[in-house]
Amino acid sequence: MDWRSVNFDWNRARAFLVTAEEGSLSAAARALGMAQPTLGRQVKALEQELGVVLFERAGKGLLLTPDGLALLDHVRAMGEAANAISLTSFGQSQAIEGNICIAASPVYAAYLLPPIIARLRHIEPGITVEIVASNFASDLNRREADIAIRNFRPVEPELIAKKIRDVPARLYATPEYLEKIGSPRTAADLNSASFISIDRTGAFINGLNSMGLSLTEKNFPIFTENYLVMWELVKQGVGIGILDGNIGDAEPSVCRVMDTLEPLMFPIWLVARHELKTSRRVRIVFDLLSEELSK
Amino acid sequence: MDWRSVNFDWNRARAFLVTAEEGSLSAAARALGMAQPTLGRQVKALEQELGVVLFERAGKGLLLTPDGLALLDHVRAMGEAANAISLTSFGQSQAIEGNICIAASPVYAAYLLPPIIARLRHIEPGITVEIVASNFASDLNRREADIAIRNFRPVEPELIAKKIRDVPARLYATPEYLEKIGSPRTAADLNSASFISIDRTGAFINGLNSMGLSLTEKNFPIFTENYLVMWELVKQGVGIGILDGNIGDAEPSVCRVMDTLEPLMFPIWLVARHELKTSRRVRIVFDLLSEELSK
DNA sequence: TGTTTGATATGCATATATGCATGGATTGGC
DNA sequence: GCCAATCCATGCATATATGCATATCAAACA
Numbered sequence: 001m002d003w004r005s006v007n008f009d010w011n012r013a014r015a016f017l018v019t020a021e022e023g024s025l026s027a028a029a030r031a032l033g034m035a036q037p038t039l040g041r042q043v044k045a046l047e048q049e050l051g052v053v054l055f056e057r058a059g060k061g062l063l064l065t066p067d068g069l070a071l072l073d074h075v076r077a078m079g080e081a082a083n084a085i086s087l088t089s090f091g092q093s094q095a096i097e098g099n100i101c102i103a104a105s106p107v108y109a110a111y112l113l114p115p116i117i118a119r120l121r122h123i124e125p126g127i128t129v130e131i132v133a134s135n136f137a138s139d140l141n142r143r144e145a146d147i148a149i150r151n152f153r154p155v156e157p158e159l160i161a162k163k164i165r166d167v168p169a170r171l172y173a174t175p176e177y178l179e180k181i182g183s184p185r186t187a188a189d190l191n192s193a194s195f196i197s198i199d200r201t202g203a204f205i206n207g208l209n210s211m212g213l214s215l216t217e218k219n220f221p222i223f224t225e226n227y228l229v230m231w232e233l234v235k236q237g238v239g240i241g242i243l244d245g246n247i248g249d250a251e252p253s254v255c256r257v258m259d260t261l262e263p264l265m266f267p268i269w270l271v272a273r274h275e276l277k278t279s280r281r282v283r284i285v286f287d288l289l290s291e292e293l294s295k
Numbered sequence: 296m297d298w299r300s301v302n303f304d305w306n307r308a309r310a311f312l313v314t315a316e317e318g319s320l321s322a323a324a325r326a327l328g329m330a331q332p333t334l335g336r337q338v339k340a341l342e343q344e345l346g347v348v349l350f351e352r353a354g355k356g357l358l359l360t361p362d363g364l365a366l367l368d369h370v371r372a373m374g375e376a377a378n379a380i381s382l383t384s385f386g387q388s389q390a391i392e393g394n395i396c397i398a399a400s401p402v403y404a405a406y407l408l409p410p411i412i413a414r415l416r417h418i419e420p421g422i423t424v425e426i427v428a429s430n431f432a433s434d435l436n437r438r439e440a441d442i443a444i445r446n447f448r449p450v451e452p453e454l455i456a457k458k459i460r461d462v463p464a465r466l467y468a469t470p471e472y473l474e475k476i477g478s479p480r481t482a483a484d485l486n487s488a489s490f491i492s493i494d495r496t497g498a499f500i501n502g503l504n505s506m507g508l509s510l511t512e513k514n515f516p517i518f519t520e521n522y523l524v525m526w527e528l529v530k531q532g533v534g535i536g537i538l539d540g541n542i543g544d545a546e547p548s549v550c551r552v553m554d555t556l557e558p559l560m561f562p563i564w565l566v567a568r569h570e571l572k573t574s575r576r577v578r579i580v581f582d583l584l585s586e587e588l589s590k
Numbered sequence: 591t592g593t594t595t596g597a598t599a600t601g602c603a604t605a606t607a608t609g610c611a612t613g614g615a616t617t618g619g620c
Numbered sequence: 621g622c623c624a625a626t627c628c629a630t631g632c633a634t635a636t637a638t639g640c641a642t643a644t645c646a647a648a649c650a
Contacts, residue, residue: 003313003326005381006374010305013380018298026627031298035609040628042607050384051391053578061627067387067575074379079301081372085308085345086300088369092362093346143300321597330639335598337637352598 008049014082015042016054017075020068024061087143091275091282097126100285103145107227109133111247112149116292124284135225140273147286148271149293160277162270162286164293168245168263171208172254174237184258187213194239196230197223208242211264268293307341309377310334311349312370315359391576392421397584398440402522404428406542407444411587419579430520435568441577442584443566457565457581459588463540463558467549469532479553482508489534491525492518503537506559563588 018028019039029036047054054068064072104113109131117129138144140159148154154161184190190213197204197220208215222239224230234241235253245263248254270290276282313323314334324331342349349363359367399408404426412424427440435443435454443449449456479485485508492499492515503510517534519525529536530548540558543549565585571577 001316001326006309006312006377007327008377008381010309010373010377013377014301014305017301021296024627031296032302036627037610037629038608048582050380051575051579052384052387053575057628067384070387071380071383074376074383077376077379078305078373081369081376082301082303082305082308084369084372085366086303088366089345089347089362092365095346098346139297142297144297319597331597332599332640333638357598 009042009045010078012042012046012049013075013078015039016046016068016071017079019043019055019062020064020072020075083142087141087273087275090143090146091273091278094280096124096281096284098281099128099130100147100281101130101132101143101145102285102289103132103134103138103140103148105135105149105151105227106133107231107244107247108149110228111244111250112293116289119292120285120288123288127281127285129285135227140271146272146275146282147289149289150269150271151266153267153269154271158274160272160274162290164268164270164290166265166267168265169242170245170248170263171240171242171257171261172234172248172251173240173257174235174254177237177239178255178257187258187261190215190240190258191219193219194222195220196233196239196241198225198227198230198241200225207264211261303344304337304340305373307337307344308370308373310337311341311363311366312374314338314350314357315363315367315370319357387575391419391579393576394423394425395442395576395580396425396427396440397580398427398429398435398443400430400444400446400522401428402526402539402542403444405523406539406545407588411584414587415580415583418583422576422580424580430522435566441567442581444584444588445564445566446561448562448564449566453569455567455569455571457585459563459565459585461560461562463560464537465540465543465558466535466537466552466556467529467543467546468535468552469530469549472532472534473550473552475532482553482556485510485535485553486514488514489517490515491528491534491536493520493522493525493537495520502559506556 014032015028018032019025022028022031025040025043026036029039032039043054050071052067052071053065054071055062056065102113110133113131117131120127120129132138132145137150137154138148140146140148141156153163178184181193182189184193195208195215200223205215205217205220222233224233227243230241231243233239234243235251240257242264248256270286270293272282272286276286309327310323313327314320317323317326320335320338321331324334327334338349345366347362347366348360349366350357351360397408405428408426412426415422415424435441435451448458473479476488477484479488490503490510495518500510500512500515517528519528522538525536526538528534529538530546535552537559543551565581565588567577567581571581
């Protein structure tokens, strides 16, 4: 076969791809962990090598030329293939040493993961861990994470998912706050209580009312989208918040609100890519997470 | 997006692809026009980078491992895309044939441009060149030229201008002439020297005096508006002339006058129409001029 | 068994690419 | 209209990769 046609610098194609997708050399350099001048020179070199003007240098940022646009599709294909190489080789690597990236919600990342990570580091000191704490489901297929802890059944059919168990969500507040609002014992007693809201859409109210309460918007004077902030507010005695029962029960400064209330149940799913089946490292961490989260 | 998964050395993937397809490092090196040790090191580095053993080193030739085989499909996909990039860009770079008109002063046209044009013709035989040698700024907007070399910042805001660098203007004469006037070493020694003037307005005298000389009209017995004529007069030992230091220094028959004299600095600007951004042909010539004039 | 052939590794001088620091230019906000 | 922020380009010291010459190795063959 004649390989001359692929005999250009492939790294420069990578530079072009990331630059085009990110929109600027600086952003691309940050994404790739390289220096901006390096990427600039690589793109310029690719233009010379291919004899095509890829970008218009336009003061702020770069502008893709029509020629560059025409090439972008093919470069994207290269990137997809490169991604597949990376994922496949990651799965085939039998080395236990290496990095594992775990995605979880901020609450789980802050309160559930630390002791598990500590144990993992003790058992397998060769494994380093990266934690992506986000409320948004990380894209495992793009390797934003290797393992994800989610509270819903994953929709991606190509992913491996394991349901760990159902956990209760309960209401918590400080004893001082509960005393202040008259130590509520029935749902009606909570009609004048303050709740810390964690969404704007009203789904939170509906969820609580489905537990048997009858709350209105006036019960939610405080809003934050951040669960950790909500929890700190609850611990400070500002109002009532809802949280995973296992985490709430472990916090000594708060207590359950109306223990008789039936808790809201939700599932914990552990999700991984197909490489789980071939990579020892992923398997070890997955199994450990599964075991610890079942407790 | 997360680009970490494509952030490995793509050239090493190319090395793996061609090696696997050709069956040996030596054959792959021949196909790619590289040295065999280079390819061997690239493949080895890829194995380390991915944490996968790709080849079994077996005395005669290499043997693909199952892991390597699993990756080969994805690497082939990369190669296919790379091939598409190469073909597409080749088709697009076909359109560079045509004429380019370059405007420059007669001196630059005579002494700076010829080697650059020669190189351009060598690199891009499809491009033909027209040179407008004039002291008057050609009107690019009227397409009197596509690219202009000027010694001042262009005033037209719609033109694209790139400052190449500042060049020194120095005094030159033949060694014989300098000896004849007493080998001048100070500014005062030049008070009886003959200069070849290249303007009538007196700006030339003022320019020289701003360098530290103290000349009067009697020092300018010869006038020509043509720099080339002036330079020939200097080379014939008629008197002292001023010229771009890079051109003057390259002329063996003359030498600098009073080397201690601080040279008069003036800029070189490369100017083009907005078309530069869309025309590969203009871009190629512009970049070449920029590169060569920077030397 | 010795020899030839075609392959992969290694040492070293050199070429090439990279990062850092900085300059220059443009945009957006106050 | 000025200032700050952001982005691209350039110069230079350094790190990295490459090529050449050569050593080493294994298999085929006389």
